[in-house]
Amino acid sequence: xxxxxxxxxxxxxxxxxTALITACDSATVPALPGPYDFRLAVYGTDGRARQRTFHWxxxxxxxxxxxxxxxxxxxxxRALEGAVRAWRSAAVFGEVRLRETTDLGEARAVLRWHDxxxxxxxxxxxxxxxxxxxxxxxxxNAPRDALRTWPRRDGEPxxxxxxxxxxxxxxxxxxxxxxxxxxxxxxxxxxxxxxPSDIMWAGPDLxxxxxxxxxxxxxxxYQTPVDLPVESASPGQ
Amino acid sequence: xxxxxxxxxxxxxxxxxxxLQLMLMALSAAPAAGQMPLTVEVRGGGxxxxxxxxxxxxxxAELEAVARDLEVGPRPAPVAELxxxxxxxxxxxxxxxxGASIADVTGAGGGNSWPAGRMTAVHIVGGVRYPLSPLPGxxxxxxxxxxxYLSSDVNLLEGSGRTGVLLSxxxxxxxxxxxxxxxxxxxxxxxxxxxxxxxxxxxxxAVTRFLAYLAVPVWGxx
Numbered sequence: 001x002x003x004x005x006x007x008x009x010x011x012x013x014x015x016x017x018t019a020l021i022t023a024c025d026s027a028t029v030p031a032l033p034g035p036y037d038f039r040l041a042v043y044g045t046d047g048r049a050r051q052r053t054f055h056w057x058x059x060x061x062x063x064x065x066x067x068x069x070x071x072x073x074x075x076x077x078r079a080l081e082g083a084v085r086a087w088r089s090a091a092v093f094g095e096v097r098l099r100e101t102t103d104l105g106e107a108r109a110v111l112r113w114h115d116x117x118x119x120x121x122x123x124x125x126x127x128x129x130x131x132x133x134x135x136x137x138x139x140x141n142a143p144r145d146a147l148r149t150w151p152r153r154d155g156e157p158x159x160x161x162x163x164x165x166x167x168x169x170x171x172x173x174x175x176x177x178x179x180x181x182x183x184x185x186x187x188x189x190x191x192x193x194x195x196p197s198d199i200m201w202a203g204p205d206l207x208x209x210x211x212x213x214x215x216x217x218x219x220x221x222y223q224t225p226v227d228l229p230v231e232s233a234s235p236g237q
Numbered sequence: 238x239x240x241x242x243x244x245x246x247x248x249x250x251x252x253x254x255x256x257l258q259l260m261l262m263a264l265s266a267a268p269a270a271g272q273m274p275l276t277v278e279v280r281g282g283g284x285x286x287x288x289x290x291x292x293x294x295x296x297x298a299e300l301e302a303v304a305r306d307l308e309v310g311p312r313p314a315p316v317a318e319l320x321x322x323x324x325x326x327x328x329x330x331x332x333x334x335x336g337a338s339i340a341d342v343t344g345a346g347g348g349n350s351w352p353a354g355r356m357t358a359v360h361i362v363g364g365v366r367y368p369l370s371p372l373p374g375x376x377x378x379x380x381x382x383x384x385x386y387l388s389s390d391v392n393l394l395e396g397s398g399r400t401g402v403l404l405s406x407x408x409x410x411x412x413x414x415x416x417x418x419x420x421x422x423x424x425x426x427x428x429x430x431x432x433x434x435x436x437x438x439x440x441x442x443a444v445t446r447f448l449a450y451l452a453v454p455v456w457g458x459x
Binding site for chain 2: 026027028029030032034035057058059061085088089090091092093094095097212215216219220222223224
């Protein structure tokens with residue numbers, strides 16, 4: 001065969017290139033620091049607490065509605081945009097993501113200032129007190145216009161809605177971090193990190209973005225079966 | 238080959254140098270552009286891609302005590318190309334081609350899979366093909382170019398780093414029949430380092446795509 005003669009070095013380079021093509025593969029996401037517990041303590045009718053897991057369907061896009069009440073609606077919206085980006089980058093396997101919606105009917109989470117009246121002033125037993133700088137409250141709506149405290153103890157199937165309430169602040173950086181934290185709850189991280197360096201730490205001085213441990217926790221959460229009684233973990237996409 | 242060309246090759250290393258050498262050889266032997274027979278081809282087929290990223294999810298011990306392999310990547314998809322080919326000599330063909338494929342992206346792990354969005358991959362490649370002399374109708378083809386990923390809903394493809402240098406190699410075989418169709422099997426390798434992967438602490442990676450398609454000349458002299 002004259003294939004390998006004359007222009008031998010050229011052919012060898014080409015074949016080497018082809019061999020390299022088939023030898024290389026995708027990026028490997030490194031092993032992350034161990035996840036913290038993402039479950040919620042749910043108290044049953046017997047008064048005993050059980051750790052429960054909830055997350056949206058894998059691949060879901062969760063619509064978040066911002067209560068458009070001035071002053072401060074733009075600041076909230078800007079903070080939500082940052083949270084959408086932050087958690088999108090954290091969920092590199094496409095497990096879940098957030099998006100803003102202007103349709104309250106499709107929203108599965110509502111973000112508002114704590115003193116806003118707005119469109120959600122209907123009776124909501126899941127409101128509860130706003131503790132700390134921000135709170136995320138899980139509610140069930142069955143029927144849809146009668147929200148109840150979530151999780152329900154009677155185990156009736158219902159849609160899930162989160163209500164995220166933020167105390168007033170002029171500090172946009174703090175607001176950004178608070179909203180990232182609360183959106184972590186909306187995605188299903190229902191408890192807090194024991195490490196103050198994580199975005200899901202319950203105390204002050206939050207980091208600007210989810211840490212490696214936060215990402216690891218999100219990844220683990222979406223590989224864990226849901227064991228809360230809900231009708232559907234689909235955000236309705 | 239001119240001295241300037243030889244000097245320019247000195248800064249190129251590895252397989253890219255071999256590809257560049259092939260192209261320069263072809264150009265050195267090429268007649269004036271107006272004398273080169275030109276052909277326009279359309280190509281259609283399928284593409285399979287290795288995953289964009291692999292990783293591990295460690296489920297806490299009190300839950301299940303398992304570590305699950307995860308991966309995210311495109312599903313097999315159709316691919317189409319438009320090719321402009323020139324034949325500077327009886328044995329050599331230069332080609333410039335642009336192609337696209339639209340694929341669903343899925344995540345997978347723990348025995349489950351989930352939709353992770355939809356993406357479009359666009360590539361442009363310059364290359365050469367040369368007959369495999371012992372096999373009538375067969376040729377080997379190599380090229381280099383760029384790939385660009387577009388998506389509005391795939392987490393990994395948000396932000397920067399969605400383009401990469403692409404190297405390709407493959408074989409073609411002239412099929413019997415009235416349309417001068419050529420069956421082509423090709424592998425493409427390209428860099429892959431989007432911003433979300435970097436933010437996740439992953440090293441820059443690479444993706445290999447395997448393509449199989451039919452090429453049919455639609456204009457000019459095959």
